[in-house]
Amino acid sequence: MSVQLSVAEATEITVLVHDPCGRVALPNAEGIRVVEQPHLQTAEHARNVFVLVLATELPQVAHFVSAANRRHQLRALFVRENTDFSLHWFPFMFEKAGLRTFRNTLVHKEWSLPSRVLRAWAHGAQHELIADASIADDRLFVKSCAMELFEVPVDKIPALKAVPPADRNKFEIDEDGSFLHWPGADIHLDLDTLRVAINPSARRRAFYAKAIRNTQYGKAIARLRQEKGLKQSEIPGLSERQVRRMERGESSGYESLSKMAVAHGVSLDKYLNELAIIVAEKPDLERE
Numbered sequence: 001m002s003v004q005l006s007v008a009e010a011t012e013i014t015v016l017v018h019d020p021c022g023r024v025a026l027p028n029a030e031g032i033r034v035v036e037q038p039h040l041q042t043a044e045h046a047r048n049v050f051v052l053v054l055a056t057e058l059p060q061v062a063h064f065v066s067a068a069n070r071r072h073q074l075r076a077l078f079v080r081e082n083t084d085f086s087l088h089w090f091p092f093m094f095e096k097a098g099l100r101t102f103r104n105t106l107v108h109k110e111w112s113l114p115s116r117v118l119r120a121w122a123h124g125a126q127h128e129l130i131a132d133a134s135i136a137d138d139r140l141f142v143k144s145c146a147m148e149l150f151e152v153p154v155d156k157i158p159a160l161k162a163v164p165p166a167d168r169n170k171f172e173i174d175e176d177g178s179f180l181h182w183p184g185a186d187i188h189l190d191l192d193t194l195r196v197a198i199n200p201s202a203r204r205r206a207f208y209a210k211a212i213r214n215t216q217y218g219k220a221i222a223r224l225r226q227e228k229g230l231k232q233s234e235i236p237g238l239s240e241r242q243v244r245r246m247e248r249g250e251s252s253g254y255e256s257l258s259k260m261a262v263a264h265g266v267s268l269d270k271y272l273n274e275l276a277i278i279v280a281e282k283p284d285l286e287r288e
Contacts, residue, residue, distance in 0.1 A: 013121055014046035018061050019080055022052035025114040029122035030269075038064035044071070048121065052078045052114060055093055055107075062097035069103075075121065076131075076147060077105045078114040104147045106132060116177045119254065120145035123268070128191060129177035129254075135168050144191055145177060156197040159187045176254030214249030220278040221260065222247040224271075228264050235263045 014033045017023055026034065035042055038061045043049065049068040053061050058079065068074040079090070090107065094100075106113060113132060120129040126146040133142040140160065142150040154160050154168065163185050171182045179190040225232070225243075232243040237259040246256060261271035 013048045013050065013118070014042065015118065016042075016049070016051045016053075016061065016064060018051065018053040018057055020054075021111075022080075022114075025052060025078070025111045025118060027115065027119040027122050029119070032118070032122060040064065040067055043067035047073055048075050049073045050076050050078065050114075050118060050121075053080070055079050055082055055090060058093045058097040058099065062099055065097075065099060074104055076114075076117055078117075079105060079107050081107055081109050106143075112173075112175070116173075116175070117145045120177060123254070123272075125254075130173055130180065130191060131177060133171070133173060133180055135171075138165070140194075142180070142191070142194060150191070150194045150198065152194055152197045157189065157193070159185070160189065163187070174253055178253035216249075216279045217275055218247045218249030220275045223278060224264060224274060225260075230263060235259060237262075 012033070013031055014035065015026065016035050016038055017026075018036070018038060023034075026032065033046070040063060043064045044067050046068065051061055051065055051068075051074070065074060065077055094102070106117070108114060116129070117126070117131050120126045120131075127144060127148070129145045131143045131145045131147070133140065135141070135154070138154045140150075140152045140154060140157070142152075144150070160168065160182075163182060167182070167184055170184060171180050173180060179188045181188050225235075225247075232247075233240040235243050238246075238256060242256065246260070257271065258268050261268040264271055266274070
């Protein structure tokens with residue numbers, strides 16, 4: 001279970017939308033302040049700042065970005081590649097804008113990337129979900145939604161090592177960033193797996209803690225469903241098999257949990273809170 005399930009605390013987020021189509025990336029969540037003008041006063045006071053901008057418009061937001069970055073409040077700079085703008089011109093545009101760092105910069109063509117990151121932050125799961133990934137020179141590079149970079153040799157991940165080199169780039173990022181998926185080999189990798197690969201000494205502790213946590217939340221999901229009088233086959237948008245997997249603690253991504261919340265007639269935040277309360281009050285769930 002990659003989505004962070006804890007009693008939700010509102011996260012103050014400011015998003016500068018300096019892209020004519022940028023609003024499509026904004027999640028439907030509380031605590032998000034949207035601004036359309038790169039005023040320095042906003043950058044000098046806002047917390048958890050995100051910027052959506054076209055590559056050719058970088059100079060217009062440069063002072064805003066620099067001000068937020070100096071305060072260590074720039075969480076991500078989403079630069080959309082214009083259809084007629086080649087990627088190799090990006091260093092020139094950064095130089096023209098007077099920006100000296102690519103830190104926390106994510107270049108994209110599709111809206112799934114910024115949407116995934118903003119949604120993760122809105123629900124406090126930025127350290128648990130994947131923003132972007134690529135494979136090069138037998139190394140897997142993954143950036144979390146908190147902009148933490150993971151670099152792992154393929155040889156450190158047994159399941160991935162078995163995939164033919166020509167197929168290693170044929171992966172998908174789960175819609176909410178819960179995991180990377182290689183459909184051909186039916187491999188799923190989440191950030192916990194990568195952390196263990198980087199630090200083998202933590203393997204047993206990490207997997208045990210994760211198994212216990214997933215089992216607890218799986219049983220809490222089952223308990224809420226039963227209290228609501230719902231059958232496993234009565235969750236719109238989820239198959240009975242998917243619900244069984246969730247209740248075993250095997251697979252509970254953002255989209256699946258959202259559908260469970262709808263079936264229970266509550267918001268996602270309230271649903272996650274109710275799960276967290278059950279786990280907190282029933283620490284012996286894993287033994288049931």
